[in-house]
Amino acid sequence: MIDSSTIAPMRTVKDIRRDNARSLATDGPAEFARAIESTTQQVNQTIGPNPTRNIGDLLARRIEAAYGKTIGWLDVDHTKPAFESEKSVDKAALIPQSESPKTDKVVAAKLTSPQRLRAALGPMNLSAETLAAVAKIGVDVSSQWLDGEGPEITLVQAVAIQNTYGVNAVWLTKGKGEAGVAVRFNDEFRPFPITNWKPIPVVGMAQLGDDGHWADLEYPVGHGDGYVDFPSRDPDAYALRCAGDSMRPRIRDGEYAIIEPGHPVEPGDDVLVRSKDGRVMIKTFLYQRAGRIHLISVNETHPPVIFEADEIDRMHFVVATARASMFRPGSAD
Structure with a gap:
């Protein structure tokens, strides 16, 4: 009779995976955990002396990738003779022996x-x-x-x-990072739509030089001498036709400045300034100090302009400019 005590128990794939993974952890669980980007606790739970977890497919593939093994390597029973293990393993799926470094510690x-x-x-x-x-x-x-x-x-x-x-x-x-790509770049192009387009009423003109006296027409908000289509959230937005060259090349003669009076003004912003004596001009707000407002022109041939704060009737934010071809005659209603 055959002594059943001498028959080795059948080894499952889970057992084979665990034994083969242990063969890679020659430098200890901490180093093995670092190689597979896991924790020492998780390593001890899977390949430690008293494992409580099996090596699932995802973890198996991660171990194989970290150590340069082909997919399915952990499932091969390397304890069997070569002629036995070759029966269940596709040779084409394995890296040839000549390619594998001599040490079992193979990283990508x-x-x-x-x-x-x-x-x-x-x-x-x-x-x-x-x-x-x-x-x-x-x-x-x-x-x-x-x-x-x-x-x-x-x-x-x-x-x-x-x-x-x-x-x-x-x-x-x-050989750095993960084998898989975290972000793919063939996603469908879905740009954000530009909303809030509306007719911006043109209410007058602004002189871009320093000594002009252009007075806006003072149309009620929502009405004006024609309009320009532009996206704006400011319900009081209006446009002015610009004349002069002090803001070239940023604003050219004949273009339209889009003004948002509800937008706060910061140093460096382009602004529409209307003085109490009737002058209307577009400049760059430089700073305010000691009750005086300092403005400059983009065109350096024009000198800076300084106003006392109480000389200014309004100073509004210029959000953008529109080409002359965007002007539409008639009411903005």
Whole structure:
């Protein structure tokens, strides 16, 4: 009779995974945890002396990627003789022995880029022709890559592979980071729409020189001498036709300044200034000090302008300019 005590218990895939993972953790659980970007506690729970958790598929693939193993490596019973294990393992899915470093401690950074490509794309069973078309290389080179051999992969080639197969280009060329791509760049282009377009009434003119006396027409808000279409949230927004050259090239003669009186004014903003003596001009607000407001022109040939604060009737924020062709005659209603 056969002594049943001498028969070794059947080893499951879970047992094989655990034993093979332990064979990689030769530097201790802390180093193993660092390599697979996990914690020592989780490592002890899966491959420690008294494990309480199994190595699931996701964790298995992460371990294999960290140590440069092909997908399914953890499932192979390496304790069996070679002729037995080869019956259940597809040789084409394994990195050839000549490619594997002698030590079991194999991290992605120690592999060549063709070896990393083989580890990532091997399970896809790609043809050399397909890979060659994606990476814009010869079929002979792509065939070498699929075998884990050949020249190193350039960044341009790696990006092409990343865009098609989702393999991280940095991981592929440098062995750093994760093999998978966290963000894909082929998302549908969905720009944010520009809303709040409305007719902005043109209420007068502003002189861009320093000594002009252009008076706005004082139309009620919402009415004016024609209008300009422009997106604005300010219900009191209005437009002025500009004359002069002191703000060139920012504002050209004949263009329309879009004014938002409800917008706060900060140093460096373009502003519409209307003095109490009737002058209307557009300048850049420089600063206010000791009761005096300092304004400058973009065009340096025009000198700065200084007003006493009590000389200014209004100073409104200029949000943008519109070309003369955007003017529409008639009511803005």
